[in-house]
Amino acid sequence: MLSTDYPVIVKDLEKVYPGNVHALKGISFSVRRGEIYGLIGPNGAGKTTTLRIIATILEPTRGDALVESYSVVEEPDRVRRVISYLPEDAGAYKYLTGLEFLYFIAGFYTDDQDRMDEMVREAARISGLGDRLRDKIKTYSKGMLRRLLIAKTLMVNPRVAILDEPTSGLDVINATKVRRIIKKYAEEKGVTVLLSSHNMLEVEYLCDRVGIIHEGRIIAEGPPRKLVEEYNAENLEEVFTKLVGEELV
Numbered sequence: 001m002l003s004t005d006y007p008v009i010v011k012d013l014e015k016v017y018p019g020n021v022h023a024l025k026g027i028s029f030s031v032r033r034g035e036i037y038g039l040i041g042p043n044g045a046g047k048t049t050t051l052r053i054i055a056t057i058l059e060p061t062r063g064d065a066l067v068e069s070y071s072v073v074e075e076p077d078r079v080r081r082v083i084s085y086l087p088e089d090a091g092a093y094k095y096l097t098g099l100e101f102l103y104f105i106a107g108f109y110t111d112d113q114d115r116m117d118e119m120v121r122e123a124a125r126i127s128g129l130g131d132r133l134r135d136k137i138k139t140y141s142k143g144m145l146r147r148l149l150i151a152k153t154l155m156v157n158p159r160v161a162i163l164d165e166p167t168s169g170l171d172v173i174n175a176t177k178v179r180r181i182i183k184k185y186a187e188e189k190g191v192t193v194l195l196s197s198h199n200m201l202e203v204e205y206l207c208d209r210v211g212i213i214h215e216g217r218i219i220a221e222g223p224p225r226k227l228v229e230e231y232n233a234e235n236l237e238e239v240f241t242k243l244v245g246e247e248l249v
Helices: 047-054 076-082 098-106 113-127 130-134 142-154 172-189 224-230 236-243
Strands: 008-017 021-031 036-040 062-067 083-086 160-164 192-197 209-214 217-222
Touching (some): 008 047, 021 062, 021 217, 047 062, 047 160, 076 083, 083 142, 098 130, 113 130, 142 160, 142 172, 209 224, 209 236, 217 224, 217 236, 224 236
Parallel strands (some): 083 160, 160 192
Antiparallel strands (some): 209 217
């Protein structure tokens, strides 16, 4: 397995929180270049902990992850240069306009005005918010805010985009818009996307491959349609219930 073909390689990750709480119990998986890989499972399964370790927000108790061949344990600064990370609970400064916020974020990546302008134009295209970018963020709906945050995450053209529950709390229409934004951007730019979701049905549309995570372990992995066929199920939710031995009522 070549790291050039797999920009994300997770190896035996364990995370133990105070109180001997084992959030991760030896997770391993790899993400191919240019694919959208989803970690899916119920709340508390370990998805966010995994993404935070890969994004260098948390340190693992044991194990490691390589991002573009850089170790999150030994080379976190190098990892941060090639990723962009969007937490589930991310927000924005509500008294700025959308454009002001995007320029503020762009300023962390470059001090070249032309480059900043280019990044903000790209964010405007990705978000599809048009003239609403001139309005204060406090006037945005939750869906509009999420589209703005997705755009600021992708406008820097990261090698690996890490998105934690990108459609969490959105209605069907806005969730669909966000999924389309992610899928289109990955296809156009060839960016590798690693995301988490507790909505197993939506990732059937979005992800090339998924890892189903339960109680800190990956219990199945593969393309969504292949998993559904392998377990003779109607969808990924049914695959999950079969794997954990719970029957749907």
